[in-house]
Amino acid sequence: MSLIRWLSLPLLAMVVPAGFAVWAFPQGLSLARTAGIVAGWLGCGLLLVSLLLMVREVEVARWLGGLERMYRWHHRTGVVAYLALLAHPLLLAADGFAESPALAWQALAPVDESWPVWSGWLALILLMAGLTITFMRRLPYRAWRWLHAGLGVAVLFGLLHLVLLGIDEPVLPILAAAMLILAWRAMRDELGLAARPYIVESVRRVAAGTIEISLRPLATSLTAMPGQFVLVAFLTGANYRGCGEFHPFSVSSIDRNGVLRIGVKALGDCTRRMQSIQPGVPARVQGAFGSFLAGPPPASQLWVAGGIGVTPFIALLRAGGITSPTLLLYLYKTEAEAAFLAELRALAAETPFLTLQTVETGELLPDLERLLPDAHCLGCRDCYLCGPPELTAALKPALRKRGIAARRIHFENFDFR
Ligand SMILES: Cc1cc2nc3c(=O)[nH]c(=O)nc-3n(C[C@H](O)[C@H](O)[C@H](O)COP(=O)(O)OP(=O)(O)OC[C@H]3O[C@@H](n4cnc5c(N)ncnc54)[C@H](O)[C@@H]3O)c2cc1C
Structure with missing residues (x-):
């Protein structure tokens, strides 16, 4: 900036x-x-x-x-x-x-x-x-x-x-x-006057309690980059009553024809209701916002994803956006709840620069001291963290202790409060 x-x-x-x-x-x-x-x-x-x-x-x-x-x-x-x-x-x-x-x-x-x-x-x-x-x-x-x-x-x-x-x-x-x-x-x-009309094109389950929704634009589509998020409100469709409120979701992919995809984890009332959403439900989408993952590609990177915080990383990987050695440390509670896990494993197998490390953590915060790479491995890496605020808050001091400068730690909290 x-x-x-x-x-x-x-x-x-x-x-x-x-x-x-x-x-x-x-x-x-x-x-x-x-x-x-x-x-x-x-x-x-x-x-x-x-x-x-x-x-x-x-x-x-x-x-x-x-x-x-x-x-x-x-x-x-x-x-x-x-x-x-x-x-x-x-x-x-x-x-x-x-x-x-x-x-x-x-x-x-x-x-x-x-x-x-x-x-x-x-x-x-x-x-x-x-x-x-x-x-x-x-x-x-x-x-x-x-x-x-x-x-x-x-x-x-x-x-x-x-x-x-x-x-x-x-x-x-x-x-x-x-x-x-x-x-x-x-x-x-x-009231959504700044939002654009979209419609749910398809829905697929990507883990227990998480779906991925494809949204097709009904007018001009908005422009989004991997790492950005949009505000989405689902309205009422044939068999679905949307809660009508705008909620932030990172885009999980952006197609050439303007179709956006978002991964939605059931974390509260609205997102629980969204798990039963069906094609044809009208939506309003505002954005895109944010600049996470937008900087120039650094020499090598560490990505840490907590749960559904993996979404911006999957968007970048799907867009074929990595050109430097990248370690993705993916933390999730249980394997059944880990969104996009099979796709990530396949991407890691075919993407030369990508190393995937997955960790089942259960309900508690994992021992980050043990999990994070040593200081000399982290060396000149830029670190990108995405997930719940408690996780990013615990990761930042652990990385600083390993000598990573604050300006090289980038994070997205899945909470605006
Ligand atoms: C920048 C950003 C990107 C996000 N990306 C994703 C994503 O890709 N996939 C995903 O499943 N979730 C994502 N989230 C979290 C998602 O927005 C919340 O889970 C969702 O809004 C919960 O709404 P609810 O009514 O179901 O739950 P509630 O019980 O109302 O909320 C659960 C928690 O979600 C947060 N939240 C709720 N509503 C909002 C809101 N309007 N604005 C900001 N935070 C809110 C609050 O911290 C709240 O404590 C993201 C959040 C942010 C801030």
Whole structure:
């Protein structure tokens, strides 16, 4: 990624809030009051950037370094915004404290106040609750997603706080921008206006609890590369009721006629239901996103796949995309659940550069220290990891310990939280 593109997200996260703070910088007030007001505007600008980064547009995501990177910055700016907004009433109370403790207390516990102040506190409480939920990984995904989306309400209360305080400029343009971003996200991504129509062409079982679905485009097909993922929503067909939500799946192959294939493992409600999908079911597909496996082919590579995380690797192998010695370490719970295993064995037998090492791990994380090649074997390899976040999180330090530089460890987590 070029330096300009790499810098674009940090710059966006600094320039927009700084612009707000400069515009609204108060004159002639005490230091604490000035800092309190500036903290409020910084928080406001950061929240706007955070909102902007949840919009899923293929070209924007590609330019900014991928959807995963955008979501990382979406979370970062959201957390820093919260800290700045928390500092806002505390600094205003500190200013009041200089005059009298009662005045400071009034700012912190605004019982006698009215909606202009209450709406600010409500926004802060909703923001705090929303952020707590954001970090609760154990919550079922659907509940997590709805509660996380509730943060949009916190933003609207925050803006209401400014409107009720009588600050029209630049609040009304910010309010309009926030509403526009939320409406854009709802229409393009949740209602699927950014997605293209496809139809299920065929379905085949590739392991216990995993199927591979071929999707034929009904209009122009989207362009995807091995290693990328698409967001797919299955609708209702003759004997199938789709759950209608968009879920991310790595493409397992891309045919010349635009037919895409995805491997789907039953990991939750929707993917379990998808196991009974049949040809003819309409689908909507958005993407493609991501740049995993997209770099120039390095001298030699180590690929580690955890379970269904093997999908991007099979896509590249099917496309005949390896030109350098590659070791694929494929970890799965049981052989019956290992998707594409027979095909991988056949590919390894006929692909000179490919070495396949398969490991049945059972339910527990395997002993990575024992499994990974020695430091001198890894030497100059680039490492590509794909699978559940717990696995990639355990692999990264184990590889670093073997002297692999962080920039040579590339990974795709099958989770966006
Ligand atoms: C970049 C990426 C690529 C993926 N590629 C594949 C693939 O090739 N094959 C495959 O079987 N699975 C893949 N997954 C995982 C797949 O998206 C989830 O298994 C699926 O969405 C689960 O949905 P559910 O309703 O059945 O289960 P739920 O019980 O709702 O979710 C199970 C877990 O899946 C994740 N998840 C659920 N919905 C979403 C969503 N809309 N966006 C992001 N994560 C979600 C959450 O971590 C959740 O804890 C990929 C995930 C990501 C992020």
